[in-house]
Amino acid sequence: MTIQIDIFSGFFGAGKTTLIKKLIDENVYSKKITLIENEFGEIPIDGAFLKKYNIEIKEIKAGCICCSTVIDFTNTLREIIKSKETERIIIEPSGVGKLSEIVKIVKKLEEDDDIHLNLVIAAVDVTMYEEFTELFSEFYGDQISHASTILLSRTQNVDDEELGKVVSKIREINETASIVTTPWDDLSGVELLGLSEADGQQISRDEDLSAFDLEFDDDHDHDDDDHNHDIFTSWGIETPKIFPETQLRSIFESLKDEAVFGKVVRSKGKVQIDTVNWVEFDFVPNALEIRASEPDEIGRITVIGHDLNQAILDTIF
Numbered sequence: 478m479t480i481q482i483d484i485f486s487g488f489f490g491a492g493k494t495t496l497i498k499k500l501i502d503e504n505v506y507s508k509k510i511t512l513i514e515n516e517f518g519e520i521p522i523d524g525a526f527l528k529k530y531n532i533e534i535k536e537i538k539a540g541c542i543c544c545s546t547v548i549d550f551t552n553t554l555r556e557i558i559k560s561k562e563t564e565r566i567i568i569e570p571s572g573v574g575k576l577s578e579i580v581k582i583v584k585k586l587e588e589d590d591d592i593h594l595n596l597v598i599a600a601v602d603v604t605m606y607e608e609f610t611e612l613f614s615e616f617y618g619d620q621i622s623h624a625s626t627i628l629l630s631r632t633q634n635v636d637d638e639e640l641g642k643v644v645s646k647i648r649e650i651n652e653t654a655s656i657v658t659t660p661w662d663d664l665s666g667v668e669l670l671g672l673s674e675a676d677g678q679q680i681s682r683d684e685d686l687s688a689f690d691l692e693f694d695d696d697h698d699h700d701d702d703d704h705n706h707d708i709f710t711s712w713g714i715e716t717p718k719i720f721p722e723t724q725l726r727s728i729f730e731s732l733k734d735e736a737v738f739g740k741v742v743r744s745k746g747k748v749q750i751d752t753v754n755w756v757e758f759d760f761v762p763n764a765l766e767i768r769a770s771e772p773d774e775i776g777r778i779t780v781i782g783h784d785l786n787q788a789i790l791d792t793i794f
């Protein structure tokens with residue numbers, strides 16, 4: 478039995494975890510699966526959720542699976558393959574994982590082991606495309622250019638012209654990938670996977686995006702060979718503090734001030750908002766989602782960014 482391998486890559490906050498949870502939650506995967514998660518200060522899919530679905534999880538925390546922990550990653554993959562207890566392996570690299578490297582590792586194993594590299598997905602937040610290609614093209618460009626499917630997230634938050642521009646720019650660096658622009662909530666997990674397995678099409682909202690007259694700038698460097706994850710830092714706390722929702726919202730509004738906090742690209746966590754209620758939050762510079770959550774023993778907050786002012790973060794939270 479050939480083990481199928483799906484890679485879900487994407488920059489911080491693009492929605493990798495949301496996507497994997499959606500697929501699992503909709504029972505898209507009927508077979509036994511193992512999830513390999515690599516974190517960069519990111520909060521992983523909670524164990525309770527995965528337990529409900531009997532999913533095996535392997536976390537690699539000590540570094541990036543495309544470089545510093547590549548041996549650990551390869552060995553983990555080999556062990557899972559040898560154990561013959563799983564039929565599908567889902568790999569979730571960290572936001573700064575180089576997709577090209579991860580694909581290379583899996584392809585190498587494919588030569589000897591009975592595995593098949595099935596999906597190579599990059600989740601891309603359409604609202605952050607311009608900014609992140611400018612700032613972090615090394616990781617961002619690598620993920621986009623090496624994916625066979627690009628799932629654009631938050632497309633419901635931009636107009637057609639903006640969406641069309643981003644699609645065209647992505648096409649410039651990846652001519653063959655399927656690009657899915659339909660908002661994820663409008664697609665079932667089965668449809669999403671089906672689209673991901675289709676070849677080189679653009680699957681879009683009904684509008685004809687090709688009608689837009691677009692100009693491109695070609696000065697982005699996507700072939701930078703440096704591989705420096707150190708440009709990102711992650712800050713985190715465990716806290717028993719109560720953050721009323723209005724306070725939480727104003728904190729995140731203020732986090733957009735780069736001069737004060739550095740460039741925050743992502744924050745995620747779970748806190749108490751009053752004496753009984755808890756919320757989970759997801760923050761990227763253009764979106765804040767707060768949703769009710771189960772109580773936990775302690776609140777947890779993670780912030781990821783570039784040049785983060787950790788001292789100020791300590792005081793604001």
Ligand SMILES: [Zn+2]
Nearest residue numbers: 541543544575
């Ligand atoms: Zn790496």
